[in-house]
Amino acid sequence: MAQKFKCKYCGVKEDPENLVLEKKEYTRKSNHKDGKWKKGDVYNVNVRYHKSCYDKIQQENRDLDALYDEMKRIFDVDKIPESFMGLIQRIRNGNAAIGYKKRDAKKSRQGYPYLVIRDAYLERENMIRWKSQQWDGTTGRFLSFVLHYYIADVIEDVYKRYLRKESQKRMKKDVTQTQDYSFDSFAYKEKEDEQDISDML
Known part of the structure; x- marks a missing residue:
């Protein structure tokens, strides 16, 4: 064998x-x-x-790349530290919670998809940019601050919208497949005229 x-x-x-x-x-x-x-x-x-x-x-890798690019743009940096991206990956896998306070920490059983994390950053983009103008600490500490306060505050709502959207896609796909008939099998065939005497001529 x-x-x-x-x-x-x-x-x-x-x-x-x-x-x-x-x-x-x-x-x-x-x-x-x-x-x-x-x-x-x-x-x-x-x-x-x-x-x-x-x-x-492969799709997850593309989603991660999209998240990474958006984070660089929002934080106006050339590179996101590998240690912080490691935390993002643990959040994706459900191995880490978001939020400094234990009672407020949010953790999905299977993690939050990269698209959800990206959308959470996009939703908080204006607030992040405003806070960055007042921040006088290191980039690493600012990344952690944003994640555990701003992102933790909205990610569950973003995740719920994502799940609803995915559910609607599946329902739409099921309906489409159900209605995907082969109309060729219903092609109209003209009934021969019993009174047609052309065959007799």
Whole structure:
């Protein structure tokens, strides 16, 4: 029996021919205690996905890029610190809550999609720009302040609107599929005239 491999995204095992193979390159962040590798060494890892799961990942990467670009524009910076983007990814995965006060912290069970986080920043753009003119601390602290106060204040409402919109899309798609008839099968066929004597001529 051929070896089955697990999809990195959903965790379901499949035959290799049913999975997309992606080779990822990583860099060692530390030295191996027995000297098998050293910090800075590059190594490759084979990762496999279902085609549908791979498409979802590609879309998520595009959504993350869109969020990153909007954040740079709103905060008027050339780069968002990697540590802060790591926090954004944990929020996306549902591993981190938004909000400084525990009772006010908001955490979705499966995380907030990147599109929702982006829309929350867009909704608070004017307020962020106004506050940035008064801020005299570091960029990193300002990013955290905005996330845990301004974004935390609106993200749940943005998420609910997102869910309603997605639900409406699914309903519309279902209705469209139900009404997608092949009208060719209903093409009108002219009934032959029983009184037509042309065939007798």
